[in-house]
Amino acid sequence: MVLQGVITSCSLIQTGCIVQVVIATLVVSLTLKLCQLFWVTRQTKQAMEDFPCPPTHWFYGHIRTLVGNEKGLTAQGEAATKYGNFQIWFGPFRCVLSLCEPDSIRAVSNTTGEVEDMST
Numbered sequence: 001m002v003l004q005g006v007i008t009s010c011s012l013i014q015t016g017c018i019v020q021v022v023i024a025t026l027v028v029s030l031t032l033k034l035c036q037l038f039w040v041t042r043q044t045k046q047a048m049e050d051f052p053c054p055p056t057h058w059f060y061g062h063i064r065t066l067v068g069n070e071k072g073l074t075a076q077g078e079a080a081t082k083y084g085n086f087q088i089w090f091g092p093f094r095c096v097l098s099l100c101e102p103d104s105i106r107a108v109s110n111t112t113g114e115v116e117d118m119s120t
């Protein structure tokens with residue numbers, strides 16, 4: 001009888017330890033992913049610093065100006081006229097380079113290097 005009480009209390013302690021280990025693992029994984037996200041964003045900003053950019057919102061980027069109607073198309077046309085090749089930020093972490101000058105498009109299309117898969 002006493003032995004069953006000891007076995008039951010030990011299994012509860014082990015379950016608590018497992019929960020703590022799982023929570024600690026999740027916290028460490030989340031921290032590492034956030035560090036990776038900010039590192040990649042920093043590298044992207046450094047790679048794109050040669051290209052001008054319309055003013056961005058710190059959280060939304062250019063999402064508010066890229067609406068799917070005539071206003072959004074006009075805003076993108078004005079940015080192409082003003083900046084030539086320019087950056088488009090989709091939120092704080094994702095960036096796309098919009099090529100609008102024929103010489104730049106020609107240089108990119110004639111490149112024979114490997115293309116990195118950006119779909120992931």
